[in-house]
Amino acid sequence: MSTPQLSKQPAAGGADAVPLLELRDLHVFYGAIEALKGVNLTVGEGEVVALLGANGAGKSTTLKTASGMLSPRTGEVLLRGERIDGIASHELVKFAMGHVPEGRRVFARMSVLENLRMGAYRLRRPDPDDLDRVFTLFPRLADRRRQLAGTLSGGEQQMLAIGRALMGKPELLLLDEPSMGLAPLIVQQIFEILREINEQGTTLLLVEQNAAQALQLADRGYVLETGQVVMSDQAGALLSDPRVRAAYLGESGEH
Template sequence: MSTTTELQKDAGTGGSAEETLLELKGMHVFYGAIEALKGIDLTVRKGEIVALLGGNGAGKTTTLRTISGMLQPRIGEVLYRGERIDGIKSHELVQFGIGHVPEGRRVFATMTVRENLEMGAYKFNSVDAADLDRAFTLFPRLAERRTQLAGTLSGGEQQMLAIGRALMGRPELLLLDEPSMGLAPLIVQQIFEIIEEINKQGTTVLLVEQNATQALGLADRGYVLETGAVAMSGPATELLSDTRIRAAYLGEGA
């Protein structure tokens, strides 16, 4: 097993032929006087699924919110396809090909399933029927409930709707924040199978998850955050077998 330093080196220096899609460099983010992220370095390559793990308060959601423009780093850079995007407003980043599914789903409760999906396509002049068909093919339950108010859906159905709504913007990079939170195991499995299929269809994924087994079983690489800093990083298979990860997330003795 590699040391932590070796794992971090492996994660940041992959094959030169692989295209870097997203890169965070020395990112420090504050909530007032409280430093939430303490110099984060992170890379996501085109076509990957990268898992971002950590306990409550580790900085996972803050990382995604900063990437998507909802927060601004005080120090450091967010690069997308080699261009700085920190400082660009959140709604404008959708035009760059970045989709964000926030923690808690946040569907429009008083709108129908179809209307929620159509809202995801707001950057286009009109809703493309092919995009709707794709969402309904990925999520057959949504097709069955297309005229139902989103607020009446189950938690799993709302999570499917939140992901489907993000996909309506045809993102190249999809940020997913705790998609399994509060869901039954069978629904969690379905959600992760859909994430895998979305990735196979060409969408790069940065996945925040507390379910380390599920996330690392799906991901190519992973990062572990502790109190706002990267504690470990490396290939997902190596992280999953690391005794420190197993002790922290799987309840096994180190």
């Protein structure tokens, strides 16, 4: 079977513009277990879209399927209106999609600088402007550029994972639990930087258990339960919805 070819030309703007990313009726299995049960989701160019849900709801599976790490049994993944579910994840990097996985996954025995250069592997050589951008966003990484990644703090490793993805010049960045295990002050810093990254033109699809932080950053959101989308709305509407507040913000819903 030949590898699908994907246009690198952006979709036209306007109300009827094709979504940057679209997931259509995704059914994804781990063996006999159905992890996604007909997920539908869109991400428009320039948006921040949050994907919320409890552990095991299918959030990471959704990102992995979108980025080609998993293949759906049925359903479609489209980038700018063209199917990409037949394209391997390492090939999708060429089409300006980046994925920051859960758990950071930095190369522990390589330096910060070497990790960042690995993020630009699809390019013939790293662009110095991209490196400068990462160091401007994350000054700590500039200070630790020669340090082994495995010796960084958890927050610094998360910064490195995001910076490494940015070195590939992504137009769409998928982020899986960027706040996991981090101190509140570091979480705040990470989300401020994600806002800046979006304002610089990168579209974000964000999986995050910190619902309040995610919805304050996002334009829109989806809620997954047991592999199905059960709610979708503008971020502000979800943030004020009593069901979301009870389930993800620890509120009882009683007044």
